[in-house]
Structures are given as C-alpha cells and as structure tokens.
Amino acid sequence: MSVDEAWFEKQLIKATVIMNRSSVRKDNKGLKNADMFYCSPNFLSLTMAGRTNYLFFNVFGLKECRKIQSDVIEAATIRNTDIYLSFSSDMDKSLCYKLPALLWKGITVVFSPSMKWIDGQVESLRRIGVSCYVWTPELTIRDVERMIKDMSTMDPNYRIIYWMAKVSERNFFFERMLQDLSERDLLNYFVVEEAYRITEWGHNFEAKYLSLSRFREICPNVPWIVLNGPANPIAEEDILKQLEFGGDRPYEIFKTSCSRFNLFYSVVSVEYLIEMEKDRIKKLLQRHHSKHALPPGTGDINPDIYSVIKMNSLMYIKKLYQAFNGCSGIVYCNSGRDCEDMSKYLQENGIPSLHYHSSLYDDYKKMVKQRWIRNDINVICVPVGYDIGVKKNDVRFVIHMSCPNDLTTYYEETGNAGRDGDKSFCRLYKSESLMRRLKIFSSMKKSSCKDISSCEESKRNPEYLVEAVKWMLQYCEGQRCRHVIFRDYFGEDSFDSCESNCDFCIQRNQFSRVTQLSSNESTQDTLEESNSNRKRPATESINMSEDDSPKKPRND
Known part of the structure; x- marks a missing residue:
C-alpha cells in the first residue's frame, strides 16, 4: 500500500469515528470532518476507479455489487448521458446515485414526492458522514440563508439536497441557486425517485413534481438519473416523455426482471375461510349437543369477515414463527384504525407488534421504526399504500388483509419481503364483495372515472386506475401462475409457470x-x-389457504 493510500485509509477511519461520535454529541463536527475528507486532494487525486472502490467498500461498507448496479455507476461517472433504471424490489436503487454523487465536488439534487422516504435516505447518508439537506416549503428564513451561504462557495459542504415536491414561492430561490451552481459546474446530477408516481398520480398531481423537465431549460448540461421499480411499457413510455428523455442528450436504460422466485405468492378466498369456520363452529356445537338436536338457526351462522381474516392471519404468522424460529413481517390493513386493532390483537396472542400510520406523532413513528429494525418487535401493521420509509432485509412475510387497487402497489409492498434472498411468503386475502366493486370500477369508461368521489382516488390518473384495477382482478382471480401475471403486467417475456413458488402452480x-x-x-x-x-384419490380443488404453509428451511 502506498503512502497516499495508507493516509487515505487512516483518515477514512478517523472521519468515520468522528462522525459516529457526533451523532451522540448531536453536533455537526463529525459531518464537517467527513466532508473535508471526501473533498480532500488525496481523495480527488485517485483515479475514478480508485475513488469508486474506496467509497463502495470502505464508506458504504458493501461487500459485493450486482453487475447491473456496477454498470449504472460506471455510466453515471462519465456524466455524458441520462440514465433510466428499473430494478426489482429487492435491489438497492439509491446506491446508483449516492456513490456517484460523492465522486465529484459539488451537489446532487434528488427529487422525491415522499417525505418518509427522504427521512430514511437522509438518516442513512448521515451515518456515513455525508452532509445532505431537505428543501421543503416549511424551511425557515434562517435555514434558507444557511443553504444559500453554503452553495455560494466553491466547495459546498452539502453533497446531496432532497427536494420535497410542494408548491412554494421559495422554489424560485431554489431554482436560481441551482442555475448558479450549474454555471459554476458544481451541480452534478438531477435524480428522480419513485418515478412511477408520474403516471400513477396523473398529470394534475403535484404540478411541481410532474414538471421537473423545466430544469432541463434552467440547467441544460446536468445529467439525469431516474429511479423506478418495474413498470409496464405504457407507464414507462409516459415517464420518459414527461421527463423529456430522448432530446439533445442521449440516454441509457438499465432494467432487471421483476421476477423474485424466493417469494411465495398466494391468494386466499375469505368466503372459503368463512365456510371452513362455519363448519368448525357446527362441529363444536354438534359435540356439545351430541345427544340432542342442533339449535334452530345453526345453519345460518355468519362469522364476521374481518374477524376470520384476523384469526387466519394469526395462525399463519404462528406457523411462520415455528418454521423460522422467529421472524419479522409486515401486515397491510385497510386503515389506521385497522392497523391499531390488528396490532393489539397480535400482541394479545403473543406476537410482539406495533402499528404505524400517518395520524401518529413523528416521535412515535420514529420509535416504532427503530424497534422494528432492532427486532424488538416482530410485526409492524401499516395501511395499504403507506410507505414505511425503511428497508429491512430479513422480512419473512408480507400479509395484505385486503387487496390494493393496483398491481404495482402490491408488487412494491410485497417486495419488502425477502430482500436478503431467503425464502419469504406473501399472502393476500380477497373477498367477493371487494371483487365485485373492482369489477364495477374496471368496467367504467375511463372518462367517467374523473367523477370518483373519493378525495384520494380523485387525484390519481383515471386511465391508469382502470387498467391497474383490471390487472389486480386478474391477479386475484386469474387461473395462472402469479409470477407470470407480474411478468405480463410489466411487459416482460413470459414463461409457463414458476413450478412451486405460488399457490396456483x-x-x-x-x-x-x-x-x-x-x-x-x-x-x-x-x-x-x-x-x-x-377408492381413487379425489381430484377436487386444493385448499389454497394451506398450500403456502411454510416448511422449515433445510440446511442444504
């Protein structure tokens, strides 16, 4: 090892230690030392490959990188093309802009519509000593002045700025700052996170987020990196169009398959469970009244749908506990109130659990996330469509107590399971009443969907909604491999079946x-x-609620 390399490694360790201590002292000294280190002449004098390797192994603390991630990072370091990437839900997309952002002096701007996601990204960056800031409409005058002062220097301390897409008169100052940085060659990249929102939420949602392409006029020489999960061809085409890809600057597309065969997908009919529960109750009554006739009305027993789902979910989670000797999971519920109820029900039955939804105080939500990450609790109950803002690698199951309105949301939420590559389970409960409502909606003309009464739904792109609901119905009721349905939805080459990774197969x-x-x-x-x-073996339909019963993993 050369003298420069030895100095580099020593300073890296020193900066990391100082940064870690600063989190205890709650000051910025550690971050400033780390920033000085990233901008040091010794670091910048290394070759691009040398900088990349040091950051990857020593700063981000990673041991291996998938080839497509390496290809994206290599393309980004050249900075002569725009990049669109579409990765499966188990891959780290953010590394593809975080690492390149530290290779150069200057600032990278990240556009995101989700504050929860921004909080998680900021926290992870600060842990490795990267100064980042969040530009929101709630910034105080003092905050704005501090940012402007830092960005006016030739060596800004802030390396990444997250822009919360909300309408504000202060956006004028923000845009002016970016233009000034670009003119001084200190604006490295524009990054768009969660690009699927552009199509999903239609062209009237968060106009500032959807009109990001205006920054091409303000800063024409800055390359773009667009992050997305798997998207169907129509949505993908719309995203590229809205962000003006294919203009004067060439662009590259990097994609992985949506298929994740370590995930076992299953759909359980609530009506089937109710019939099973009615039979169980009848048998109990028959035992109790073995010498007498059953009471009148016994055949009309109608167990509550929600209660049946709760009981079945509990039994399923307990099976998983036994199979994996304890494990983490997510239960998606219809509402915040349902999350609280389900969490309480699990706790009462010996499953450490907490709820998490938008109506809670920020301090409480932070506490829940921390306890879940530390495995102090095993299950977190969240409303469908609500982003937790944190990725946990060892999630063994994701349960949806009701189906989402679109397949993209379901794919992304089930993607929280098995990020470490180990076998995991994704279960969805469907009811005939919900299926009927979805069928009515999917049969509506796209133009009439604009009259939807729901405040939340009315914001969303009606054309996208109709198509998404049709695919969600096909997933729940289609007589095909679940993995094949995902591939067809996202426009990938199909195959016959996954053989053994879904209940249908x-x-x-x-x-x-x-x-x-x-x-x-x-x-x-x-x-x-x-x-x-x-007698011959019966060929009646298999009990789908038991097909995905977890088996204890073998140590092959």
Missing part, C-alpha cells in the same frame, strides 16, 4: 399428480381386469 402440480395417479390406477385395473371398488 402448487395446486396445478398437485392436481396433475393426482390425475396421473388416478390414470395409472385405472390402467392397472383394466390390465388386471379387477372388479374391486377401491
């Missing part, structure tokens, strides 16, 4: 084996001219 395989066995027995009977009346 297991059901089909079991049915096929039973049918084959029956056929073999019939042939044997004919050859032997047997007149016996032995």
